[in-house]
Amino acid sequence: MMILRALGAAAGATMLAGGCGAVPGEAGRMAAHTPPPLSPAPPATTPPPGGTASPSPGGTAAGASDLRQAARAALNAVPGATLTSIETEENGRVWEVQVVDRDGTEHQMDVESGKVVRGPTTEQEDAADKAKHRDRVAAAKLDYSAAADKILAAVPQGRITELNLDTERGKTVWESDVLTPDGFKHEVAVDAATGAVVRRSG
Numbered sequence: 001m002m003i004l005r006a007l008g009a010a011a012g013a014t015m016l017a018g019g020c021g022a023v024p025g026e027a028g029r030m031a032a033h034t035p036p037p038l039s040p041a042p043p044a045t046t047p048p049p050g051g052t053a054s055p056s057p058g059g060t061a062a063g064a065s066d067l068r069q070a071a072r073a074a075l076n077a078v079p080g081a082t083l084t085s086i087e088t089e090e091n092g093r094v095w096e097v098q099v100v101d102r103d104g105t106e107h108q109m110d111v112e113s114g115k116v117v118r119g120p121t122t123e124q125e126d127a128a129d130k131a132k133h134r135d136r137v138a139a140a141k142l143d144y145s146a147a148a149d150k151i152l153a154a155v156p157q158g159r160i161t162e163l164n165l166d167t168e169r170g171k172t173v174w175e176s177d178v179l180t181p182d183g184f185k186h187e188v189a190v191d192a193a194t195g196a197v198v199r200r201s202g
Contacts, residue, residue: 064148067160070095070111071144077116078107082137083144087162087177098123100137104130136165139172140192147174150190154197157181165192173198 071083074097081099084106089096095111099120106129109119125133142150144163151174152158158178166175172192179185186202 064152064160066092067095067148067163068145069114070097073097073111073114073116074099074109074120077109077120081107082140084133084136084165085163086144087164092161100133104132104134106130106133136167136172136192140165140174142174142190142192142195144174146195147176147190147192150174150195150197151176151178151188154188154190154200155180155186158186161185168198171198178202 067086071086074086074095075081075083078099078101081101083097083099085096085098087096088094089110093112094117096108097111098106098108100106106123106125107120108123109116109121111117144165148160148163151160151163155178158180160176161179162175162177164175166173168175168189173189174192175189176187177185178188184202186200188197189199190196191198
């Protein structure tokens with residue numbers, strides 16, 4: 001009897017230790033098949049000031065970039081020339097550009113998306129006109145690009161729609177029309193020799 005009781009107690013202890021029928025190694029297999037916790041969602045990004053990451057066509061970056069791209073295309077079309085006028089046409093889709101070559105002859109062309117789409121055509125002018133062009137180019141220590149920088153510094157967030165080398169009160173100046181995102185047009189003139197703003201309205 002003592003031997004039977006001992007055997008029964010040992011069998012009961014074995015069943016309890018087995019976890020009520022759990023198969024050895026089952027817990028390890030269940031852990032191996034448990035899906036990993038979900039990764040946290042990426043944090044929401046805050047849009048930059050203005051609500052969009054890409055600059056609008058009215059922004060400074062876009063305006064200056066478009067102007068310079070059109071200017072480079074025009075200057076490549078007439079090697080050795082100097083840009084004296086650039087302005088937007090057809091709602092900003094096309095730039096009308098004028099350059100002056102070394103002898104003062106003026107050439108005009110239209111540029112779209114960085115490519116010359118019409119011209120260059122040569123303006124029929126007399127010797128006096130050519131001399132006037134040469135004098136203006138010689139007096140301008142700032143080229144169109146440096147002038148654009150001065151103008152955009154004076155009108156933050158502006159977009160240059162017209163830039164011309166001209167004479168005003170005996171000085172050679174870069175005259176410009178600048179459009180700001182609020183729809184206002186500003187007129188700015190900078191001294192082509194010093195870069196100083198000599199006139200601003202709007």
